[in-house]
Amino acid sequence: MVHTDARTSRQAESSIRVAEGERVGVLFSSDASPEMPAALGRKMVECVDDAVRRRGWPLEILKQEEVYAALFPGLTPKQVLIRPNTLPLLVARAEIRERIERLHLRYLVLVGGYTDGGADGGVVPFAGWVWSRQRVDLAASVFELGRGTRAGSVQSGAAGSQFVVALMGVVPIGGGVDATGSACGPLGAEVVRMIGAPGD
């Protein structure tokens, strides 16, 4: 038995518009989202990138490593503190502002969130059971890089559970809970809808 439940919402704080030739960076920062496993953060970056590609828009996305390398050359990600409250400080620095302008980087999308889950199980004579559950609350915030302020945000969440019983000698049938997959794709799609096509 598998059950998942997904929901998405978005909130625009100021108008978001990308001109032709401008780029958007997508980044997972464990400083901004310390409760999120890094692997899931990187998957979220891919979900946004995939959503742009599916639209077929001529919008260039700079991903994780490219953003760090372009904006903070010579520093490792741990040497840079990227949080909503440090972005205005970072973009105010002349060298970093110059790099942002040279790259035509207009927005930075910070992805993150929270996930929790676990499994419990037991064995009785001739049978065993496993109950597993997963909950994810994913979020993406779009920051305008002129001042480093938030222009909008998107949330996507999903919860799933699975209960499997197997009799001795019988292979249990069923897959794992993929609440992450249920929330990540819609999040990417919402981010792309919020940014819009270049030149619109």
Next chain:
Amino acid sequence: MTRSRRKLRRCLLAVGCLFLLGGCGTVSLEPVLVREPRPEEIPVVIGVHYSTEFRTLVYRKTTGQRTLSAFAVGAASVRVFDEALSLLFKGAVQVPDRVPPAGRQSAVAGVIEPTITAVSYWVPQGGVSVNPVRARAEITYTLTLYSPQGLRLADWEVRGDGVDVADGAGVEISGAGSAVARSLEMAMREAAWNLVTHFRDAPGVPAWLAGQGVH
């Protein structure tokens, strides 16, 4: 004994040694200092004094006679404080005492002495398999600022929290490079960031800075 058997025996011995070291050895920590956003430099040279207790502090968790984990928190704190103060001040030099020798007092505008007030960590426990595993740590330092002549000018606390989120399957909890080690490193990184960011606002510091002609 065949060559392959000898090889296997050597491998088993090596694995055994590593297991013992992992269980009993003191784990080194390598916190990374945040370099961006960069603080505005304070144009004076500061002295920093680390007591022997500070330098050598090892945080141990024990159960009965058995040490569960031991982390070299003091040595790592010295490294991260040296880097943080060098970033914040025009210069930072280690001094052997709170009061530098009479002939060298003019070389520094003051002396900072940190102490470790609290350190702790938590990992989830219980029968339910949790995924992801979150190791949490916190560290609190008390910093005291002295004049070059040894007069106490200010003291304040700097705290840092750290969390490491790891995939629950087979996560290493307390050895080198483990979830707990990473959470302690993150807590030290956060504390160093708080030190650098809020130094100018710490009680007693603005008056000292004004006395140095720094505004």
